[in-house]
Amino acid sequence: MPSELHRSPHPPDGALAEAVTRFDFAADPLAVRGALESVLEELAEAGVTSEDCALCEIVLAEVLNNVVEHAYGRAGGRIEIEARVCAQELGFTVWDWGQPMPGGLLPPEQPPVAVEDLPEGGFGWHLIRALSSKVEHGREGGRNWLCFVLSKEQKALLL
Amino acid sequence: MELKIRTRGDAVVVRVEEPRIDAAVAIRFKDQMRELVEGGEARVILDLSRVSFLDSSGLGAVVAVMKMLAPGQELELAGLTPTVAKVFALTRMDSVFTIHPGVPDLPDQTAPGGRRHAV
Numbered sequence: 001m002p003s004e005l006h007r008s009p010h011p012p013d014g015a016l017a018e019a020v021t022r023f024d025f026a027a028d029p030l031a032v033r034g035a036l037e038s039v040l041e042e043l044a045e046a047g048v049t050s051e052d053c054a055l056c057e058i059v060l061a062e063v064l065n066n067v068v069e070h071a072y073g074r075a076g077g078r079i080e081i082e083a084r085v086c087a088q089e090l091g092f093t094v095w096d097w098g099q100p101m102p103g104g105l106l107p108p109e110q111p112p113v114a115v116e117d118l119p120e121g122g123f124g125w126h127l128i129r130a131l132s133s134k135v136e137h138g139r140e141g142g143r144n145w146l147c148f149v150l151s152k153e154q155k156a157l158l159l
Numbered sequence: 160m161e162l163k164i165r166t167r168g169d170a171v172v173v174r175v176e177e178p179r180i181d182a183a184v185a186i187r188f189k190d191q192m193r194e195l196v197e198g199g200e201a202r203v204i205l206d207l208s209r210v211s212f213l214d215s216s217g218l219g220a221v222v223a224v225m226k227m228l229a230p231g232q233e234l235e236l237a238g239l240t241p242t243v244a245k246v247f248a249l250t251r252m253d254s255v256f257t258i259h260p261g262v263p264d265l266p267d268q269t270a271p272g273g274r275r276h277a278v
Contacts, residue, residue, distance in 0.1 A: 029183035054242045058249075061214040065182045123215035123250045130249045 017084040017091070019046040027077040027096065032064045039083055046085040052152055056090060059131050062124040063094050063146060071098030071144060090150045100139050160184050162191060167265035171198055172237075174206035174262075180217030188217070192224045201232055206262050208238025213246055225256070237262045 021042045025035045039060060040053050048056070060081070067079055077098055084091040107125045128135065132148040139145070161176040173195060180188055196203055205221070207213070213221075225234045237259040239247065247253040 029181070033179070033181070033183060054245065057212065058214070058242065058246060061181065061212075065214060065216060068182065121215070121219050123218050123252075127215060127246065127249055 017086050019083075019085040021083050023081045023083070025079055027064075027068045027072045027079050027098075029065075029068060032061070032068060032079075035064065035079070035081065036060060039081060042083060043085065043090070048085060048090065049153065052090065052150065052154075055131050055154070056092075056150055059128050059148065059150060060092065060094075062128050063092075063148070066124060067094065067096045067098065067144075070102075071096045073099065088152055090152065091147065092149075093145055093147045096144050097142055098144065100144060101137060106135060106137060160187055160191065162195070164195065166198075166200065169200055170202035170204055170265050171195065171200040172204045172206055172262055172265070174208070175210050178210060179212045180207075180210055180220065181212065181214045182216040185216035185220040189220045189223050192220075193227055196224065196227050196229075196232065199229065199232070202235060203228065203232060204235045204237055204259075204262060206237045207243055208240065208261070210243055211240050213243045215246075215250075218246060218250060218252060221256075222252070233257070235259060235263075 019042070021039075023035050023038055025031045036057055040057055043053050043056060044050070064079065068074065071077070077096060080095040082093045128148065131154075132150050134147065134149045136148075137144065137146040163174040163176055165172045165174075173192070175188075177184065192205075203224075205224070221234075221236070228234060235257040236247075238261055239258060244253070247256075247258070
């Protein structure tokens, strides 16, 4: 919906975050590894459980890989992340200055496929959607933003 | 990336000696595995016990390896660490592969010593 594109990238409870950290790094696979390490270090320092850190790493890795591959088409660029540790949840915003999301929409869920036709790609968005909520995105003045939230201690999901 | 390879009869065990199979190394991993599976062993056992993280690129590479196999060859996985196991479970890929908690016991054969393979 058009109005989503103009919504603020910061969730309403951003002001209640216990810890907010920003990261700035290059859009290449090795720099992404380094950024993931830094983000996880910060989360751990803010008391986030190692289980929750692992889930954050899974989602963030997919989001960042998408930026490197698709927003920047592997040509490189800059990525910024803001990580917000709140009482019940962990919020993230990712900014890049690359191409807009194709069609302005988040990729749809992939339908199930037969074993022989198993894709070698496309698992990324499934992982993002499985573990996070409130996934929103927009674009303002040549900059893409993507926000998502992970609930703390979401054990039930993985049963 | 560094892989340790052991052959025992009709099985080849490939232990990935890297902590991550991710976007940074997925293509290299696929290329190295392509060479290995051409050895034609019936069982290709991928030991992931040293791998603490695998993303969708890594998962895609493992699927690609499975699709590279000749008829009569099977890809089995072993030693999935917690985060890696989560990724397989969330994508339901854990029902597609035979997954062992550890590398299964293999017939004791006098095979040549293990070789390291690094590119």
